[in-house]
Amino acid sequence: xxxxxxxxxxxxTKKxxxxxxxxxxxxxxxxxxxxxxxxxxYLGRGYEVVASVGHVRDLPKSKLGVDIENDxxxxxxxIRKQSKTIKSLKEEAKKSKTVYLATDPDREGExxxxxxxxxxxxxxxxxxxxxxxxxxxxxxxxxxxxxRAINMDLVDAQQARRVLDRIVGYKLSPLLxxxxxxxxxxxxxxxxxxxxxVDRENEIRNFVPQEYWTLEANLTSMLDEALSEVKRTxxxxxxxxxxxxxxxxxxEATDQILEALKGSxxxxxxxxxxxxxxxxxxxxxTSTMQQEASRKLxxxxxxxxxxxxxxxxxxxxxxxxxxxxxxxxxxxxxRISDEAKQAAKEYITGxxxxxxxxxxxxxxxxxxxxxxxxxxxRPTVPSLTPAMAKESLTADQYKLYKLIWERxxxxxxxxxxxxxxxxxxxxxxYDFKASGYSVQxxxxxxxxxxxxxxxxxxxxxxxxLQEKESLRVNKLAGLQHFTQPPARxxxxxxxKAMEENGIGRPSTYAPTITTIISRNYVERDGKQLVPTxxxxxxTELIRKHFNQFIDVGFTANMETDLDKIEAGEENWxxxxxxxxxxxAKALEEAQKNIGEEKIVLPDEVTDEICEVxxxxxxxxxxxxxxxxxxxxxxECTFTKKIVKEMPGECPVCGGKILEKKSxxxxxxxxxxxxxxxxxxxxxxxxxxxxxxxxxxxxKKAGRNGKIYxxxxxxxxxxxxxx
Numbered sequence: 001x002x003x004x005x006x007x008x009x010x011x012x013t014k015k016x017x018x019x020x021x022x023x024x025x026x027x028x029x030x031x032x033x034x035x036x037x038x039x040x041x042y043l044g045r046g047y048e049v050v051a052s053v054g055h056v057r058d059l060p061k062s063k064l065g066v067d068i069e070n071d072x073x074x075x076x077x078x079i080r081k082q083s084k085t086i087k088s089l090k091e092e093a094k095k096s097k098t099v100y101l102a103t104d105p106d107r108e109g110e111x112x113x114x115x116x117x118x119x120x121x122x123x124x125x126x127x128x129x130x131x132x133x134x135x136x137x138x139x140x141x142x143x144x145x146x147x148r149a150i151n152m153d154l155v156d157a158q159q160a161r162r163v164l165d166r167i168v169g170y171k172l173s174p175l176l177x178x179x180x181x182x183x184x185x186x187x188x189x190x191x192x193x194x195x196x197x198v199d200r201e202n203e204i205r206n207f208v209p210q211e212y213w214t215l216e217a218n219l220t221s222m223l224d225e226a227l228s229e230v231k232r233t234x235x236x237x238x239x240x241x242x243x244x245x246x247x248x249x250x251x252e253a254t255d256q257i258l259e260a261l262k263g264s265x266x267x268x269x270x271x272x273x274x275x276x277x278x279x280x281x282x283x284x285x286t287s288t289m290q291q292e293a294s295r296k297l298x299x300x301x302x303x304x305x306x307x308x309x310x311x312x313x314x315x316x317x318x319x320x321x322x323x324x325x326x327x328x329x330x331x332x333x334x335r336i337s338d339e340a341k342q343a344a345k346e347y348i349t350g351x352x353x354x355x356x357x358x359x360x361x362x363x364x365x366x367x368x369x370x371x372x373x374x375x376x377x378r379p380t381v382p383s384l385t386p387a388m389a390k391e392s393l394t395a396d397q398y399k400l401y402k403l404i405w406e407r408x409x410x411x412x413x414x415x416x417x418x419x420x421x422x423x424x425x426x427x428x429x430y431d432f433k434a435s436g437y438s439v440q441x442x443x444x445x446x447x448x449x450x451x452x453x454x455x456x457x458x459x460x461x462x463x464x465l466q467e468k469e470s471l472r473v474n475k476l477a478g479l480q481h482f483t484q485p486p487a488r489x490x491x492x493x494x495x496k497a498m499e500e501n502g503i504g505r506p507s508t509y510a511p512t513i514t515t516i517i518s519r520n521y522v523e524r525d526g527k528q529l530v531p532t533x534x535x536x537x538x539t540e541l542i543r544k545h546f547n548q549f550i551d552v553g554f555t556a557n558m559e560t561d562l563d564k565i566e567a568g569e570e571n572w573x574x575x576x577x578x579x580x581x582x583x584a585k586a587l588e589e590a591q592k593n594i595g596e597e598k599i600v601l602p603d604e605v606t607d608e609i610c611e612v613x614x615x616x617x618x619x620x621x622x623x624x625x626x627x628x629x630x631x632x633x634x635e636c637t638f639t640k641k642i643v644k645e646m647p648g649e650c651p652v653c654g655g656k657i658l659e660k661k662s663x664x665x666x667x668x669x670x671x672x673x674x675x676x677x678x679x680x681x682x683x684x685x686x687x688x689x690x691x692x693x694x695x696x697x698x699k700k701a702g703r704n705g706k707i708y709x710x711x712x713x714x715x716x717x718x719x720x721x722x
Contacts, residue, residue, distance in 0.1 A: 135324030
């Protein structure tokens with residue numbers, strides 16, 4: 001039998017390799033969730049847009065977080081409340097081919113991009129940083145076309161500011177706890193701003209009024225008696241004697257001149273006619289926007305910036321789609337793009353005509369220490385008028401957009417031309433003067449005029465007068481006056497002072513004012529800002545031991561150093577070394593000399609009487625603001641809320657009307673007999689009563705808010721001031 005041969009068959013198995021699909025989409029990270037929808041729409045498919053919701057890393061709250069011995073190295077940690085956002089950002093980055101960092105176009109935004117790069121393992125030297133000056137299709141397109149590396153000079157300027165502020169706050173605050181009370185804080189910028197307000201209050205207290213007099217002549221021209229007497233009558237003010245200016249300081253001196261003028265002829269000695277140009281003001285920067293919104297709209301700085309942020313991030317506007325309505329709102333640059341100038345020119349020509357255009361497009365010079373990275377605040381689409389946008393905006397958004405739009409368009413318009421006339425009137429050896437104007441061409445004023453912090457009396461119109469004309473004297477009157485102290489700061493004038501003195505930067509004005517008020521160093525009295533006893537004592541203590549560090553000039557020089565760091569002209573660590581050498585010496589001296597004895601803050605005694613023991617109640621400040629407490633503490637621990645009583649009476653039950661706050665902090669007015677009476681209103685009660693039914697009149701918000709009757713059965717109403 002033949003041997004069997006066995007054939008071995010080798011089996012081969014095919015291995016299938018699974019190919020991993022590489023991510024193809026691009027991720028864009030912005031700061032605010034409000035921008036996501038619009039930017040995503042402009043970028044289209046292939047892009048994902050997410051928000052970091054502000055900072056993702058910062059210095060720790062529980063310790064200094066700056067290694068002073070290791071050349072001021074900051075010890076950043078992930079912000080705990082941002083843990084979900086951080087996790088989500090990391091997941092989104094893993095799923096993306098490219099990550100673009102599109103945080104705000106300023107120092108703070110640059111620093112956030114750098115922190116995001118550290119967190120997500122991105123190379124800061126790669127071209128992954130983009131900025132959007134405006135949230136429009138063009139603005140987003142331009143930003144995407146010009147990616148760049150993270151600007152480390154900008155980052156270092158922000159780091160220097162953050163580390164400086166942390167060191168000052170962390171080292172000074174314990175001295176305040178030791179001397180005054182725990183929980184207080186000092187700040188490199190906030191303490192300087194409080195000192196400005198304290199100094200102004202001391203100026204007012206120490207002001208000694210000086211008496212002075214003016215003398216006015218009410219005169220009537222007899223040339224054209226066909227005109228009404230009102231139109232021929234004007235007021236001339238006393239100037240001096242024999243052409244030399246003379247000041248009247250006493251009643252005796254004024255009466256002496258009045259006696260000498262009896263029976264004198266008042267004759268026009270000279271008439272000087274001319275023209276004067278009024279040019280428009282530049283478009284807004286952050287500080288001027290805050291000032292003008294305070295003057296004209298009654299907005300606090302924080303409210304202005306919140307509304308401006310909303311306008312920048314964008315919304316759906318009928319017939320225009322979804323877009324950002326204004327350019328970036330944190331800027332001190334007055335630069336305007338050529339495209340924006342052209343768009344303004346086209347609008348002005350179409351709406352007002354060529355005569356309202358200047359000879360050449362206007363440009364405005366940015367201050368020397370300003371950052372010129374982006375434009376002034378302007379509408380992104382100048383042809384989108386406030387009236388066209390109104391239905392798509394909230395009341396606040398409409399008011400601020402109208403202000404920004406009008407200011408920008410007016411800034412590109414022709415001058416206003418005024419015809420001026422100055423009249424000299426002779427009465428014996430004494431001189432009187434009158435001046436007036438008429439508008440020859442309204443120019444930009446047809447649209448917009450800047451508000452003023454203090455109202456000034458403008459010269460009015462004068463009748464048609466002739467030289468050597470004799471005038472009828474209707475009345476001669478001497479008026480007593482007293483010099484006035486400087487006005488307290490308002491948010492508008494304080495912002496202006498911060499800008500002029502180089503204290504802080506556009507992004508810090510509003511937060512600083514909010515901080516000093518929330519920490520009870522300053523309080524509002526209407527529009528005025530008044531230092532509290534705490535603010536005054538704290539300022540005095542810091543001045544005594546750290547005067548050079550809350551000096552306005554020193555703070556301005558620090559801002560200049562930060563600008564130099566941003567420009568790459570100075571090293572931020574070197575800046576810290578220079579600062580800390582002097583600061584550490586002052587700190588050591590203060591700790592030796594400050595003493596153990598606490599400063600007792602004086603209590604503000606009120607007319608309220610304690611319901612338990614009958615002692616007077618005093619105002620105290622706690623975690624949630626001011627409250628009333630018995631002056632007999634600790635024997636008596638009775639406390640109660642502070643309520644503000646408004647003028648007028650409840651139209652339902654006749655009870656008192658009290659100012660109250662909703663859960664969200666919005667002010668309203670309600671009956672003091674609540675819950676037995678549920679009357680409430682958002683509108684302000686006035687002292688006036690309805691001429692029809694005798695009930696309290698209410699006033700709607702706004703400068704020209706309607707006044708109407710609080711009685712729902714009564715239809716009486718009137719416009720404010722009429």
